[in-house]
Amino acid sequence: MAEDKKAKVAKAVKAPKLADPKEASIDLGTQELLARAQKLGIDTVFDRAVSMKPCAIGMQGICCKNCSMGPCRLPLPKGGIEGEDDRKGLCGATANTIAARNFIRMIAGGASAHSDHGRCVAEVFLSAARKETEAYQIKDTEKLLAIAPHLGVATTVEVDGETKDRDIDEIALEVGEVAMAEWGKPSGELLYMKRAPEALYEKWKKQGVLPRNIDREIVEIMHRTHMGVDQDYKNLMKQGTRAALADGWGGSMLATDLQDVLFGTPYPLQSEANLGIMKEDHVNIIVHGHEPVLSEILVAVAQSQEMIDYAKEKGAKGIQLGGICCTANELLQRHGIPTAATFLQQELAIITGACDAMVVDIQCIMQNLANVAKCFHTKLITTHPIAKMEQDNVIHIEFDEHHALEDAKRIVKMSIDNFANRGTDVVIPPYKTTQIAGFGVESIQYHLGGTFRGTYYTLNDNIINGRIRGIAGVVGCNNARTKHNDGHVRVVKELIKNDVIVLTTGCNAIACAMEGLLTPEAAAVHCGPGLAEICEVVGIPPVLHLGSCVDNSRILLAATEVVKAGGLGNDICDLPVAGSAPEWMSEKAISIGHYFVASGVYTVFGVTLPTSGAPVFHDYISKEMENIYGGKWDLEVDPVKHAQLMIAHIDKKRKELGIDKARERVMMDMASRQALEA
Ligand code: BF8
Secondary structure, eight states: OOHHHHHHHHHHHHSOOOOOHHHHBSOHHHHHHHHHHHHHTOOOHHHHHHHSOOOHHHHTTOEEOSSTTOOEEOOOOTTOOOSSOOOBOTTOOBHHHHHHHHHHHHHHHHHHHHHHHHHHHHHHHHHHHTTOOSSOOOOOHHHHHHHGGGGTOOSEEEETTEEEEOOHHHHHHHHHHHHHHTTTOSSSOOGGGGGSOHHHHHHHHHHTOOOSOHHHHHHHHHHHTSTTSOOOHHHHHHHHHHHHHHIIIIIHHHHHHHHHHHHOOOOOEEEEESGGGSOTTSEEEEEEESOHHHHHHHHHHHTSHHHHHHHHHTTOSOEEEEEEHHHHHHHHHHHOOOEEEOGGGHHHHHHTSOOSEEEEOSSSOOTHHHHHHHTSSOEEEEOBTTBOOOSTTEEEOOOOGGGHHHHHHHHHHHHHHHGGGOOSOOOOOSOOEEEEEOOOHHHHHHHHSBTTTTBSHHHHHHHHTTSSOEEEEEOOOOOTTSOBTHHHHHHHHHHHHTTEEEEEOHHHHHHHHHTTOSSTHHHHHHSOHHHHHHHHHHTOOSEEEOOSSTTHHHHHHHHHHHHHHOSSOSSGGGSSEEEEETTOOSHHHHHHHHHHHHTTOEEEEOSOOTTTTOHHHHHIIIIIHHHHHSOOEEEOOSHHHHHHHHHHHHHHHHHHHTOHHHHHTOSOOHHHHHHHHO
16 A cells, blocks of 8 residues: 555544534534534534444344343344244343343333432432421422322311311421332332323223332332343333333422422523523533432522622622533523523533533433543532542532532532633633523413313313314433434424424423523414414413423323313323424433323334334334323434324324314304313
8 A cells, every 4th residue: 555545544544533513403502612622622422423323233222231141132134024033132032022121121220310319309308397407498388288188198187176287397297208108118009190190090000000119110120121030022011111100100200299399389480591691701600410409509509699799709790500401400490590501512511611610410411521621620510429420520529418508608619719710712602592481280270271260271272172283292302313402493393383382391491492482482483373372362482391301290290180171081192192202312211201101192202212123012112002001102203204293193182082173263263162162
């Protein structure tokens, strides 16, 4: 080989592959910061996604590494399977068994993440109820009284033949104790399962999938998927269903409820979104992760006059807090703290050069943050005992509810002190949007319910008369294997264009906020005439932000309220609703997807599903499962087709309910409306 040719080959081998910023994200700020990172020679998830390809066999769910005789890989034969599928691992495990094992291990991972988060909240709740900590108090007593009966805790007491209100501290303590027991009680079933519509509860009972306690269902998945245990994909999925339900109607729902009682139930408020919320002349503290127990206190401390004065003393104009991932959603919903970034933008927050501290707790935190932080002055602070990083530039300040205030003060002070170390090379992309967030089951009832009836009557009425075609829950992550935020935004726009109101959580909510879809004004621009009219009259956005990923439990309860309000069937699977995660990536998304499905919701995922290598198993969850639970899985990569599948399902349900005709004449007079109601 000629010398110059050799040199060319060597150069080609060495040159790192870089992502094309315009292909990587639809967001201008993300594109600019990615280009800046590349110029500075700092690699990000976008570049790594270009240089590292995923394993095709793993992606299809047909690689078994549950014992040391493997990993056994069962690729699909070229041209597909003709006749009997005789692929098997060393032990004889079939493609269906392997894919089902892998799938429910993902459910176990996701359910454990949500539920362990819930357990930590329950511990803090109990501490507060026992008055062991000054940092936390029972804030929302109305919510406490609302959840107590679902946990079998009485809110009144009989004294001398008279019914009296029970002492609130006593109720809180009992609620805390009963809630804690849900993780490991030796007998019975999860108490919250009865919050579902009766028909759904009975269906679960008949199928034998009512969760016994939260931990047990997750542990049993690990046992059943151990080498040589459960070898029937249907039986494996039954256990996957129990664990997913224990997540959605158990750990996640308890996390949401107990957080509401401790920190306040969200109500609509205005804020901003995107990296442009960071301020060059302020101390920027970015909180990232999922558990709001520390960040709640950080908010209070960062907003205290003492700390603002200290920041000014150090040359800053103030303190700007911003959030990433679901810690962002939690703080946004309750305090209006602006959202800085979605999952895929976390490294970019540091690459602005303006991040004085990034405080992380649990879940969705990229280890590469530590490498990026090394290139800047940013203090990267881990706070949770179960989530540390190996890099030596990471500071660990372990949070404990008993000295939460001291921990928070130390972190905020450290961030302020670090402001002086910030260089002059700061690039904060000037893009941010306004968002209205803070919706929940209660506020939807307030906005779309009848004050007179106190139910979801008005929402149902508008679904029946066709102004609102249906309801979609669109949730989930970003995924570096697909263009950042593109799937989220296009799916949601297609839905609202077709009069489908969207309930959103997680990174989908952040993506929608960044696109300006979380404002009432978005309705006139993006919605079909029916939904636009409702949004204008009520003054709500067409996309309602319901919070973090554990708050998907709010979507389950909102659907239950719709069933209760009447006129749309007697089970969640009767409703014109559909679920979606256009850019999912985490195990939590699989657990969420499956509790949606097992609760009767047709659920479409984008990107990929780890089931395609086992067609029989894939058919089981995407076809047969509908006959069992009324919901099923689907996969569609194209965002418009993805939304159209959901709309087709919504229309099918409208037809089954006999309300399909109403949509053809959106503007109805009173007589026809009364005829429909009758
Ligand atoms: O729990 S949506 S990337 S941040 S996993 Fe993570 Fe996915 Fe974002 Fe919240 Ni949910």
